[in-house]
Amino acid sequence: MTPAAATPSSPAVSIEALRKDYGAIRALGGATLTVRKGEVFGLVGPNGAGKTTLIKAICGILKPTAGRVTVLGFDAGRDRYRLRRRLGYMPQAPALYEDLSPYENLTFFGKGYRTEDLRGRIRLVLGFVELWDRRDDPLHTFSGGMRQRVSLACALLRDPELLILDEPTAGVDPALKQTFWRHFQELKQRGRTIFLSTNMMEEAMRCDRVAVIRAGRILITEAPEAIRSRGRTEITLELAGGGRRVEEAAAYAEELPRLLSGYGLSSEVRRIRIRRPDLEEVILSMIGQKEAGAGKVKTHTGDDPPAGGTAPSATPEDHT
Amino acid sequence: MIASVKAIAVRINRQFLRDRRFLGLSLMVPLLIMLLIKYVLDSLPGLERLGVHVSDYAMFFAAYLVHFLAYVLSTIVLVGDRTTGTLARMFVYGYRRREIVFGYVGGYSTIAAGQTAFILVLTKYLFDINLLPDIVPVALTMFSLAVVSVDLGVFISNFARNEGQVIPFIPLVILPTALLSGIAIPIGDLPTVLQWCSYVIPLRYAVEVLNAVLVNHQPFRDNLAPFLILVGIGAGLLATASFTLKERE
Ligand SMILES: Nc1ncnc2c1ncn2[C@@H]1O[C@H](COP(=O)(O)OP(=O)(O)O)[C@@H](O)[C@H]1O
Numbered sequence: 001m002t003p004a005a006a007t008p009s010s011p012a013v014s015i016e017a018l019r020k021d022y023g024a025i026r027a028l029g030g031a032t033l034t035v036r037k038g039e040v041f042g043l044v045g046p047n048g049a050g051k052t053t054l055i056k057a058i059c060g061i062l063k064p065t066a067g068r069v070t071v072l073g074f075d076a077g078r079d080r081y082r083l084r085r086r087l088g089y090m091p092q093a094p095a096l097y098e099d100l101s102p103y104e105n106l107t108f109f110g111k112g113y114r115t116e117d118l119r120g121r122i123r124l125v126l127g128f129v130e131l132w133d134r135r136d137d138p139l140h141t142f143s144g145g146m147r148q149r150v151s152l153a154c155a156l157l158r159d160p161e162l163l164i165l166d167e168p169t170a171g172v173d174p175a176l177k178q179t180f181w182r183h184f185q186e187l188k189q190r191g192r193t194i195f196l197s198t199n200m201m202e203e204a205m206r207c208d209r210v211a212v213i214r215a216g217r218i219l220i221t222e223a224p225e226a227i228r229s230r231g232r233t234e235i236t237l238e239l240a241g242g243g244r245r246v247e248e249a250a251a252y253a254e255e256l257p258r259l260l261s262g263y264g265l266s267s268e269v270r271r272i273r274i275r276r277p278d279l280e281e282v283i284l285s286m287i288g289q290k291e292a293g294a295g296k297v298k299t300h301t302g303d304d305p306p307a308g309g310t311a312p313s314a315t316p317e318d319h320t
Numbered sequence: 321m322i323a324s325v326k327a328i329a330v331r332i333n334r335q336f337l338r339d340r341r342f343l344g345l346s347l348m349v350p351l352l353i354m355l356l357i358k359y360v361l362d363s364l365p366g367l368e369r370l371g372v373h374v375s376d377y378a379m380f381f382a383a384y385l386v387h388f389l390a391y392v393l394s395t396i397v398l399v400g401d402r403t404t405g406t407l408a409r410m411f412v413y414g415y416r417r418r419e420i421v422f423g424y425v426g427g428y429s430t431i432a433a434g435q436t437a438f439i440l441v442l443t444k445y446l447f448d449i450n451l452l453p454d455i456v457p458v459a460l461t462m463f464s465l466a467v468v469s470v471d472l473g474v475f476i477s478n479f480a481r482n483e484g485q486v487i488p489f490i491p492l493v494i495l496p497t498a499l500l501s502g503i504a505i506p507i508g509d510l511p512t513v514l515q516w517c518s519y520v521i522p523l524r525y526a527v528e529v530l531n532a533v534l535v536n537h538q539p540f541r542d543n544l545a546p547f548l549i550l551v552g553i554g555a556g557l558l559a560t561a562s563f564t565l566k567e568r569e
Pocket residue numbers: 022025026027045046047048049050051052053054569
């Protein structure tokens with residue numbers, strides 16, 4: 001689906017059976033996932049699911065209890081120094097110096113590795129997060145969202161081939177969020193890989209692929225549309241006699257003809273209303289371990305174009 | 321390596337100079353404490369008659385203060401770097417352990433040097449000590465002590481997960497130092513076991529040098545041994561801190 005992923009190159013990130021225990025707390029319980037080069041990959045899950053822990057493992061600042069993490073072909077533990085040179089990392093908390101200005105913060109973090117044309121880069125990235133005018137104000141005069149923007153600018157400083165962003169848009173206003181996403185897409189066009197975590201579903205929808213994480217385990221990794229189609233679609237048949245039948249189908253596109261033939265596809269069926277769950281509902285039901293029809297559904301792969309008329313209905317039906 | 325160390329030291333000094341309240345406190349606290357010490361010592365009757373010169377002790381207390389402040393300061397700030405995530409960010413952005421440790425020591429040593437100079441001047445005027453003839457050895461000793469204190473802070477910061485956890489480590493270092501360094505009780509008067517213990521107290525060596533130079537008016541070159549031990553402790557702690565600074569959770 002993604003053009004860059006078509007090349008049989010090594011994955012950007014490959015995590016195998018990653019486990020991390022903090023004393024008695026198991027933060028990750030055998031997480032496995034693969035991120036392809038050139039995709040925007042979303043890690044979606046509730047608070048405490050293990051997103052930050054997993055991200056730290058990718059950046060080589062976590063000592064896994066067990067399992068393996070390979071990033072851009074490097075072992076995230078042994079080869080962490082070579083790996084980090086090619087990473088951009090935005091931690092969940094802004095992690096910047098409050099007494100210093102954005103310019104000073106970026107100058108400092110840009111010097112860890114030699115950054116070509118550091119001043120030019122700082123100008124560029126601060127311009128992108130729309131904070132160039134505030135470059136010399138101390139950070140403690142900034143709002144949370146503004147700090148978040150400085151933090152993102154910092155991650156973009158070296159134009160890394162792999163960007164690791166831990167909840168990048170948390171606390172960022174909607175307009176700027178759009179700008180962020182436009183920029184993510186633009187980075188992707190330039191062949192960069194983006195790995196981000198989020199607990200916002202509308203963001204997950206914009207990723208090429210999404211991994212759902214809960215309690216330290218990856219439940220599923222797929223294109224968001226494919227995940228969505230795993231949800232049970234509710235089909236309400238209103239009959240001529242005034243009766244009404246409600247059917248549920250896991251993959252309604254295949255199920256619908258069979259369902260309808262049960263009624264002889266006759267004029268008896270006046271209207272078919274379809275309510276598909278949105279991604280948020282599907283993921284929430286997965287996380288809640290409710291039966292989301294995941295078991296028997298034929299896998300809807302992401303290359304299945306969203307069929308016409310599948311837009312979620314604005315009229316949720318209540319029944320039974 | 322050098323560029324990174326410098327970047328860290330510069331950043332720390334910049335932060336420090338930006339923080340007005342902190343800057344003010346770090347000068348006010350020594351001022352108040354030295355005034356208090358002078359007041360207490362002056363009010364003790366009969367000290368002079370016993371042949372004890374208050375001014376002899378002043379420099380020891382000043383050294384103690386330098387040690388204490390530099391140690392606490394560097395521990396707290398480095399632990400803060402860990403809790404806010406800036407330390408992790410430094411690692412991911414290419415700073416290496418050794419560079420970080422050296423950068424911190426470099427950065428705080430300049431701060432400590434400033435503080436030390438202030439305390440030296442303060443002591444000179446409050447206690448009317450003629451420092452000028454011995455200013456080089458005294459300044460060298462005080463500065464080395466400050467470096468040792470920062471090293472110790474970097475090392476100890478590995479064991480505290482947050483700023484609150486730093487607190488138990490303060491008396492752990494500061495109390496034995498007060499009792500075993502020779503500032504309160506002459507080391508020769510301590511029980512043998514405690515005399516042995518005093519060998520691991522960095523302040524002991526600084527006090528030895530100061531005592532020889534300022535009180536007994538011996539030349540510095542005859543008292544290089546304790547000075548070099550102090551420097552050695554600094555180097556040892558520095559190496560240990562570089563190896564122990566935790567990079568991965
Ligand atoms: N340093 C730590 N010490 C102990 N437990 C931790 C630590 N970091 C994370 N955890 C625990 O690991 C789990 C996952 O945390 P985290 O990765 O931060 O989740 P998320 O980022 O998805 O909100 C949580 O239960 C959290 O309490």
